[in-house]
Amino acid sequence: MLKSYVAQVKKQLLIYSVFIALDALLCAVFYALIANAVGNYLFSINYAQLSDCLFIALVVVFVRFAVKAVLSGLKSKLHYKIEEAIRRDLIVRIFEENPLSVQLKSSLNTLVLNAVSDIVPYFTGYLPAIRAAIIVPVVLWGAILSVSPISAVILLIITPLIPLFMFFIGKGTQKLNDRQWAQISRLNQRFQEAVSQINVLKLFNLERKEVKNIKFMTRRWRLETLQILKVAFLSALALEFFCTVGIAFCAVTLGFSIYEKGFDYRYALFVLLCAPEYFLPLRNLGQSYHIKINAFAAVKQLAYWFDKKESLQVSSKKTLLLNLTHAPFSFALNKVTLVYPDGRVGVKDLSLKIKAGKTTALIGASGSGKSTVLKALCGFLKPQKGEIFINDVSYDTFDTKDLINHIAYIPQRPKLFYGTLFDNLSMERSDITQKHVTDLLNKLNIKDFVNNFPGGFDYMLGDDGKRISGGQARIISLVRALLTDKDIFLFDEPTSSLDEDLELKVLDGFFTNFPHKTVIIAAHRTSLIKYADEVISLDGR
Numbered sequence: 206m207l208k209s210y211v212a213q214v215k216k217q218l219l220i221y222s223v224f225i226a227l228d229a230l231l232c233a234v235f236y237a238l239i240a241n242a243v244g245n246y247l248f249s250i251n252y253a254q255l256s257d258c259l260f261i262a263l264v265v266v267f268v269r270f271a272v273k274a275v276l277s278g279l280k281s282k283l284h285y286k287i288e289e290a291i292r293r294d295l296i297v298r299i300f301e302e303n304p305l306s307v308q309l310k311s312s313l314n315t316l317v318l319n320a321v322s323d324i325v326p327y328f329t330g331y332l333p334a335i336r337a338a339i340i341v342p343v344v345l346w347g348a349i350l351s352v353s354p355i356s357a358v359i360l361l362i363i364t365p366l367i368p369l370f371m372f373f374i375g376k377g378t379q380k381l382n383d384r385q386w387a388q389i390s391r392l393n394q395r396f397q398e399a400v401s402q403i404n405v406l407k408l409f410n411l412e413r414k415e416v417k418n419i420k421f422m423t424r425r426w427r428l429e430t431l432q433i434l435k436v437a438f439l440s441a442l443a444l445e446f447f448c449t450v451g452i453a454f455c456a457v458t459l460g461f462s463i464y465e466k467g468f469d470y471r472y473a474l475f476v477l478l479c480a481p482e483y484f485l486p487l488r489n490l491g492q493s494y495h496i497k498i499n500a501f502a503a504v505k506q507l508a509y510w511f512d513k514k515e516s517l518q519v520s521s522k523k524t525l526l527l528n529l530t531h532a533p534f535s536f537a538l539n540k541v542t543l544v545y546p547d548g549r550v551g552v553k554d555l556s557l558k559i560k561a562g563k564t565t566a567l568i569g570a571s572g573s574g575k576s577t578v579l580k581a582l583c584g585f586l587k588p589q590k591g592e593i594f595i596n597d598v599s600y601d602t603f604d605t606k607d608l609i610n611h612i613a614y615i616p617q618r619p620k621l622f623y624g625t626l627f628d629n630l631s632m633e634r635s636d637i638t639q640k641h642v643t644d645l646l647n648k649l650n651i652k653d654f655v656n657n658f659p660g661g662f663d664y665m666l667g668d669d670g671k672r673i674s675g676g677q678a679r680i681i682s683l684v685r686a687l688l689t690d691k692d693i694f695l696f697d698e699p700t701s702s703l704d705e706d707l708e709l710k711v712l713d714g715f716f717t718n719f720p721h722k723t724v725i726i727a728a729h730r731t732s733l734i735k736y737a738d739e740v741i742s743l744d745g746r
Contacts, residue, residue, distance in 0.1 A: 534723050569743035700732075
């Protein structure tokens with residue numbers, strides 16, 4: 206997964222590498238000028254030459270500042286581009302997911318936010334650090350080799366020890382990080398479930414027990430985090446040790462060279478100034494290595510969503526519905542067995558036919574499979590056995606996303622979101638105006654529906670239908686389904702929360718103004734069943 210995004214930012218990383226090399230070269234030039242200036246001041250005392258060196262060094266400082274600014278801009282641009290790409294791909298995959306999937310759990314939003322926050326630094330921190338750790342030492346090593354081959358050999362011997370030590374520490378860190386990710390995922394899910402069910406917890410006096418459980422899980426996560434921090438401090442200490450040893454060896458050998466062989470002190474000063482800069486990118490890489498560990502752990506958490514790419518490509522190659530058939534639509538189920546993602550069997554060996562352009566009522570006891578059939582007709586459930594047909598063409602022929610575009614589905618618990626009444630009715634479609642909604646309400650014989658809300662269309666609804674009644678939520682879901690003007694309507698007890706008078710008004714308005722549609726209703730109420738052209742009982746099937 207990470208490799209595909211690396212390919213997208215390959216050009217930016219190449220430009221970043223060029224500026225890193227330029228910065229390293231300027232660094233070597235700056236220290237050469239400083240070493241020459243110090244030697245000139247202490248021994249030659251040639252003020253003209255000294256001022257020239259200092260002036261050029263000052264110019265180099267400003268140029269390096271400009272290069273650093275460019276590098277910072279490139280990193281910011283890279284951060285924006287890669288975060289946008291990851292979030293966009295995740296959103297596409299989540300919206301393509303089956304609504305009944307067990308992957309669409311309450312902790313998904315927290316997981317996605319945390320995971321993306323850990324993945325992005327891999328591109329903006331770790332990958333640039335790798336390039337700096339390769340380019341900067343090579344440039345400075347070449348500069349040091351030109352003046353002190355012995356120092357260059359010492360650095361060449363010390364340098365491989367740093368990535369080797371990082372490798373051994375990293376293996377242990379990987380296991381600790383995986384455990385921490387699993388722990389925080391469980392904690393997120395437990396906390397969100399507790400918040401969503403807080404009424405039940407208080408009703409049965411279980412809030413103290415739940416708080417105690419969350420505190421215990423929080424303590425475990427805190428201990429896992431401290432273990433990772435211990436390893437991080439250990440790796441930082443090891444990096445500092447090797448860097449200090451390398452610089453110390455260079456200093457000792459240079460001291461003996463000056464004392465015994467008359468080695469030029471300016472060259473020695475140049476090497477000692479460059480040595481810390483030589484090790485700095487390696488030390489930064491050691492710190493950035495933990496970014497890589499975090500990113501890989503986050504990728505594992507999102508592996509399911511990024512593994513969907515191949516299946517999405519297969520789906521996109523399927524035929525569009527209107528290319529093979531047209532409205533009105535009929536349905537047929539041939540010995541179909543439907544199983545939910547959690548393993549529950551919805552229906553088994555079910556066969557039935559639904560006529561085109563007619564209203565069909567599915568009746569039966571609770572658990573007989575009425576809602577399951579509707580979900581299968583939407584494409585949310587794939588038959589484990591048997592086959593589903595629309596106008597005598599198999600469902601497997603069509604792209605599921607295109608199929609849903611022709612279906613308006615109202616589940617037993619319609620989903621409403623935080624926003625105005627009009628936003629929930631129009632689903633923020635620009636082609637729907639308040640007049641469209643008002644005309645539709647008139648057709649359904651409930652023209653005063655909006656006036657019952659303080660503020661009318663601007664009334665703010667709470668999350669998941671809070672601040673309104675169950676009956677009002679049903680009407681909102683029905684109206685926005687009808688505003689889509691689809692060819693197929695699948696209703697799962699659409700008027701279950703309405704009183705009898707209001708239900709009759711709505712049903713009369715619907716069946717009077719929307720004839721010749723294929724309507725399938727999962728029904729218990731006789732008031733719904735009497736409008737059906739055909740009634741199919743699922744009991745005993």
